[in-house]
Amino acid sequence: MKSDSQQFKPTDYRSDKEPTWCKGCSYYGILSALTTLFAQKGLNPARVELISGIGCSSRIALFLNVFAMHTLHGRAIPVAIGSRLARPEIPVVVAAGDGDLFSIGIGHFVHAARKNFNMTVICMDNRMYAMTKNQASPTSSVGYRGSLTPYGKLSVPLNVLEFAIACEATFVSRTFAGSPAHMQEIFSRAFDHEGFSFVEVIAPCRSFDGENPVSRYSNRLIDINRELNHDVEDRNSAVARASLAFEYDTSETVRIPVGVFWEKGAPTFEKQVAEVQKRRYSAATIEELLQRECM
Numbered sequence: 001m002k003s004d005s006q007q008f009k010p011t012d013y014r015s016d017k018e019p020t021w022c023k024g025c026s027y028y029g030i031l032s033a034l035t036t037l038f039a040q041k042g043l044n045p046a047r048v049e050l051i052s053g054i055g056c057s058s059r060i061a062l063f064l065n066v067f068a069m070h071t072l073h074g075r076a077i078p079v080a081i082g083s084r085l086a087r088p089e090i091p092v093v094v095a096a097g098d099g100d101l102f103s104i105g106i107g108h109f110v111h112a113a114r115k116n117f118n119m120t121v122i123c124m125d126n127r128m129y130a131m132t133k134n135q136a137s138p139t140s141s142v143g144y145r146g147s148l149t150p151y152g153k154l155s156v157p158l159n160v161l162e163f164a165i166a167c168e169a170t171f172v173s174r175t176f177a178g179s180p181a182h183m184q185e186i187f188s189r190a191f192d193h194e195g196f197s198f199v200e201v202i203a204p205c206r207s208f209d210g211e212n213p214v215s216r217y218s219n220r221l222i223d224i225n226r227e228l229n230h231d232v233e234d235r236n237s238a239v240a241r242a243s244l245a246f247e248y249d250t251s252e253t254v255r256i257p258v259g260v261f262w263e264k265g266a267p268t269f270e271k272q273v274a275e276v277q278k279r280r281y282s283a284a285t286i287e288e289l290l291q292r293e294c295m
């Protein structure tokens with residue numbers, strides 16, 4: 001293993017396991033963007049964590065040579081929280097599917113975001129449960145025909161960008177797995193953000209999302225930071241832009257906004273815990289501690 005001061009190449013972060021994803025799956029691009037991110041940041045593979053849940057997307061943990069954990073369905077975030085509290089010096093990336101993060105795991109997302117844990121959460125959003133053979137997920141559109149909704153999905157989709165802002169995530173963004181340069185830039189900004197950063201990666205499924213899903217989306221993207229001069233610190237504008245065109249797969253003409261929607265500075269939970277611990281344990285003697293109020 002190389003030391004922290006040595007240069008790492010993206011291939012240093014790949015395990016010896018060949019991905020089991022279908023040919024043409026969007027997740028290959030995300031895997032490649034993550035290994036490039038780790039190399040760009042000069043991270044020792046033994047000192048960066050990648051936590052995933054269960055799903056085609058979450059198998060990404062198996063293909064990485066970092067401190068990777070392929071956990072339980074919907075439970076990547078609580079494992080990441082444990083790591084942040086026990087070893088705050090180790091950066092943590094969570095990568096999981098829309099079903100994992102926003103169906104069974106949604107409660108964990110809410111509380112990790114509002115507490116502002118310093119972690120990067122990447123939603124590999126194919127808008128379905130792919131691993132279990134195409135069921136509607138919280139992000140699939142009304143009318144989506146999956147294997148358990150042959151007459152079309154009835155409930156409205158969750159707009160994960162608006163939701164993340166409402167949960168007080170301090171960095172909220174979206175990119176597209178078919179735009180490698182944009183995805184790389186967003187991953188880098190999200191990783192550098194101190195606090196809870198969220199990235200939705202639009203990541204169409206090659207097997208269940210019709211013909212050529214990537215080209216169906218790629219020429220409809222609109223970069224809100226470059227093309228619309230979006231102010232990432234303007235919350236009203238962030239919410240308004242996040243609400244635009246989120247049912248983009250119901251119309252082939254609607255533009256799909258991507259970029260950083262919202263960013264704000266706020267103390268992380270880990271830093272606040274460290275401050276409390278300093279106050280709690282700074283007394284010199286047991287007698288002094290006993291004189292203090294219980295915390």
Ligand SMILES: Cc1ncc(C[n+]2csc(CCOP(=O)(O)OP(=O)(O)O)c2C)c(N)n1
Binds near residue numbers: 054057098129137
């Ligand atoms: C507790 C539990 N419930 C249900 C399942 C079955 N299951 C496995 S993967 C999955 C959905 C995965 O969807 P998503 O997270 O969107 O990943 P994708 O396969 O689409 O990448 C489900 C419901 C499970 N493994 N564990």
Ligand code: SF4
Binds near residue numbers: 021024126131204208
């Ligand atoms: S089923 Fe879809 S999401 Fe799963 S590996 Fe195949 S293309 Fe990727």
Ligand SMILES: [Mg+2]
Binds near residue numbers: 055127128129137
């Ligand atoms: Mg999915």
